[in-house]
Amino acid sequence: MIEQLLRHPEIKLTSLLAKTDVGKPVSDFFPHLRGFCDQVVEDSSPERIGQDADVVIFSTPDRVGMAYAPQLVGSGVKMIDYSGDFRFGSIADYQEYARRHPGTAGREHASPDLIGKAVYGVPELYRERLRGASLVGNPGCFAVAMILALAPAVKAGLVDISSIIVDGKTGSSGAGKKPGPVHHYPERNENVTPYRIASHQHNVEVVQTLSRLAGGQVTLTFVPHVVPATRGILCTCYASFSPGATLAQAREAYAAFYSGEPFVRLMPSSVIPTLKSVYTSNFCDIGLAADESAGKLIVISAIDNLVKGQAGVALQNINLMLGLPETMGLDRAPTYP
Amino acid sequence: MIEQLLRHPEIKLTSLLAKTDVGKPVSDFFPHLRGFCDQVVEDSSPERIGQDADVVIFSTPDRVGMAYAPQLVGSGVKMIDYSGDFRFGSIADYQEYARRHPGTAGREHASPDLIGKAVYGVPELYRERLRGASLVGNPGCFAVAMILALAPAVKAGLVDISSIIVDGKTGSSGAGKKPGPVHHYPERNENVTPYRIASHQHNVEVVQTLSRLAGGQVTLTFVPHVVPATRGILCTCYASFSPGATLAQAREAYAAFYSGEPFVRLMPSSVIPTLKSVYTSNFCDIGLAADESAGKLIVISAIDNLVKGQAGVALQNINLMLGLPETMGLDRAPTYP
């Protein structure tokens, strides 16, 4: 996130608050920032949070943001939260999510009154509500790639909403900076690891969002896989065409849906999105294909999980919250190779 | 293949025949073989092929093996072919394959009389016909992973055979030793590349094989992806359960189907196959799961594409062709890490 903020002409990073590494310059543990951000990490005491800021970003585990939200929002400080705390439009949806999330274990929401006030941070769907919003739940990385891949087809009624399958591939950085056995290099290199089969917590926010667009209950089978890459998410989505629906219609629907969108690029039929085509950028690239004989629409979406899947979409949301141009600080080409 | 043959106690490599690198020791371009196989490559003139061998292995492009097969098989030399030339039980199936394969371009089979005589080299399905066979079509690497993943479910009628989706992930080595843009390191590293979407040529042999087991026409949507790995194929297979069918039934059916199979390991429910779990070995590891709410069976299969997907299964087939113990030269644990 710090890199994104540094490139933004209108945003100034006032404080870095944390519970670990307090007293150290952030460039001590992120050496690439040396000379760009040598700001010292301060202890995140409750009274310190929001003291000197118009916007507070909570890049914290589930249940931290919900504890601070009432006071911050009450005092007029805007807040964006990276966890699942504020992604859900109803308590029931939140509970379904909380049940699945290993770190939340089904506990109840601590600030249920704010659930209705929070906006789910997918600008392509909720842009108007995000403008000036005070509380935003930044979406899950896989959720961004899945929602952008499927929203136009689902909204236009082109696919059977009980038939959707998403096969996800992600690099290791989505799991964070903390070492663990699945992301230990000798285990990760030359490996592909399916995990949380049909039980990933991001599924809930996707189903909720797509169901609202479809006007009916979406069923979605999602199997994520870790591949040997640092950055990137690629989702391969399969759905049965509705009777009479065609790839050409899908292409039209997607072109219309994403017309004018600054960060969604619909690929021509000859080009298939890959992780590389969006590397380090805020783009979501989308490709469409069909298996005619099986009557399936196939949608491929690719994002950089750390940008469009996290810090980039957060900045896009913050721009909207603050009334700044939506692309400010984000309009850069991907890195290649 | 040479490594596999070197480890086999009853097989002697008599000749290496090729059109390139003639006159050089094979260890000049495969330095790891120095001291193990320094045999000089000889020109593959027609009269030389099969001259000093009981079995000839054709690791050649499509349409080479079919040109030599009549003479070899006629003179009593056994033959195993790595291309698509002899994988199909009917001319119609071959033509469908040939239409899809970029290097074959729909041309007709040159030895149609031998199609009925050839055995498709999947020992788990055709073991009895492979014993003593004179002509074997070694299966495609993706086909091995897909067939072994789906055969028990399809045969037992546990899934809707019009609903099957296979999302495949493969390393780069399946594309061979010849450099190309997709497998150039800067393009391949940190990338995932979907290709031949719903149009991969291996689909045909899988559909033919599964349809025979099902007693009806299987429809199968297959999207392969290249991931940043050298070796390995992992297939994630999705199919709708037949009415009333359950994961428990599937588990039983798979256990029965693969009971006693030397190279298929059905994982307990707590273990998910990965590329690493079969690395450098002749195993196919299979894991079963379900998305209960969507009514889907999920099967994950993993193989080393260069062993169970090519040279290992070839040696397993050769053992059967020659009447040797099926596991001879192959019974090794995977390499880790």
Add this chain to the structure above:
Amino acid sequence: MIEQLLRHPEIKLTSLLAKTDVGKPVSDFFPHLRGFCDQVVEDSSPERIGQDADVVIFSTPDRVGMAYAPQLVGSGVKMIDYSGDFRFGSIADYQEYARRHPGTAGREHASPDLIGKAVYGVPELYRERLRGASLVGNPGCFAVAMILALAPAVKAGLVDISSIIVDGKTGSSGAGKKPGPVHHYPERNENVTPYRIASHQHNVEVVQTLSRLAGGQVTLTFVPHVVPATRGILCTCYASFSPGATLAQAREAYAAFYSGEPFVRLMPSSVIPTLKSVYTSNFCDIGLAADESAGKLIVISAIDNLVKGQAGVALQNINLMLGLPETMGLDRAPTYP
């Protein structure tokens, strides 16, 4: 290079000229550029070159730039060349380089009159001569890392200039976009490949530059290695301390030499440069250590070979050539992770 130019506020890309891919938008073969640079590649006919530009960048093989230089420079168009054509201060040095370079094979320089006019594009050494220069030879990627690692020690007389050893590690992207056997993924992954042992062509420009600083003939043994990475060069340099010289003196000399340099970061003793610490940026990070018992100074330098090792240093040079602020368009933090 295109990415670098796109980010520069004062530079406009007028034409892309080439011999291949003529008539295609550049975003067809560099999909990440879609929407950022869809400019069509034009045929590089002699009369077209320089027609609509103040500066022409030759990202061409050796001996191309030297053929066009006289006309361009004569007509007042500035030129920067990426090959070895204009890196050398004397014909003798050029000949030594040409003898080593596989693609040049010892042929004579085609525009020897311009050798004295050309400036070697290392801003940390030749900033004053680069300001307003009309002809610049952009340095080799390894040369940048080696020269910046060793210049302060050599200039200050802290090391025995006959004792220098440089062990270089590079990613694959330095070899270009064209696939070849050394950079084929299955060969490159899990591998380290030493090459051109003590015979790399970049050695010549390094020795020439360091000898000038030392006031005596430098001897330098250089062994490059390709490692499994896309981007980055790390050089580990070893030299015997001059009698009485110490690590503390070296630290002072480096700090003084690079004081105020915008793109060289001298690391504190607790931090060792890595490829990651400069990834995608124009920085050269330098770390100093010593083997006291062996009397050796050890210098480690890291750059991104595609930025500080090529397009970034080129843009830094162009800024100087055009009288623009030196850091314009380049002042970005590295990407992490």
Add this chain to the structure above:
Amino acid sequence: MIEQLLRHPEIKLTSLLAKTDVGKPVSDFFPHLRGFCDQVVEDSSPERIGQDADVVIFSTPDRVGMAYAPQLVGSGVKMIDYSGDFRFGSIADYQEYARRHPGTAGREHASPDLIGKAVYGVPELYRERLRGASLVGNPGCFAVAMILALAPAVKAGLVDISSIIVDGKTGSSGAGKKPGPVHHYPERNENVTPYRIASHQHNVEVVQTLSRLAGGQVTLTFVPHVVPATRGILCTCYASFSPGATLAQAREAYAAFYSGEPFVRLMPSSVIPTLKSVYTSNFCDIGLAADESAGKLIVISAIDNLVKGQAGVALQNINLMLGLPETMGLDRAPTYP
């Protein structure tokens, strides 16, 4: 190590003893072993160790083996230790090592009486002493690659023994199965990390061994680097030729020194060792080159750190300890690619 033992026709694994994972089958945390070794891990109580074995392998941290050695050796059980406990011929050398090793922190040896009895497990140097030995200190992985690279030159007096520099490159697996920040995939991929600059603990056993061969005190500067690979060590060694010594003499000396050695392959001048050329095998490949103008001999050695650098050389040593053919269970070609 288990894989190595499984392939050995005369060795039976009787017990797996540990302090963690007690009660679990080893194939639960090493899934690749399923069906090959499902042996249950037992608690390593002192009285259990050696109870049912002719040889006990200590794959334990420093200072564990030295605590058990007196009793085991006293009772006639042979012992091989993977740590630094028994690699040193004198207490002084051990103390120098212990001072450098982070986990040992300079403490005194607990069984100093056994130091003289232990044999350093480098078969190419100490084969005769290893035959029938009861206590062997298995060498460090980097030490194997360095000693085999330099022994012939040092012994023959071809190089100045005060001039040696070794630049080492290693994969991540040498650091073990436990995740840590340096080997976390997002940190390790696309990175090269120098570490323990001129202070690695393996240096001590190398210097001791080479000094004994040279008949004088060797000085050796060693800088190890972690590269993005799972397996493999490549050492690039530089030394000044003694007056009059030549590359041709070196080639002769190495050929003579390693004549008949089963696991050292001296490469012809046209072939440079790489990690791939020894992958998964017990070979050490060695290449020789020179920088004539600088008067340097350059030796490149490559091993698989988990085989010739640990379990393979251990098995080679065990074969010698038990009077079995030295190559038994080890004579396999490397894996490629």
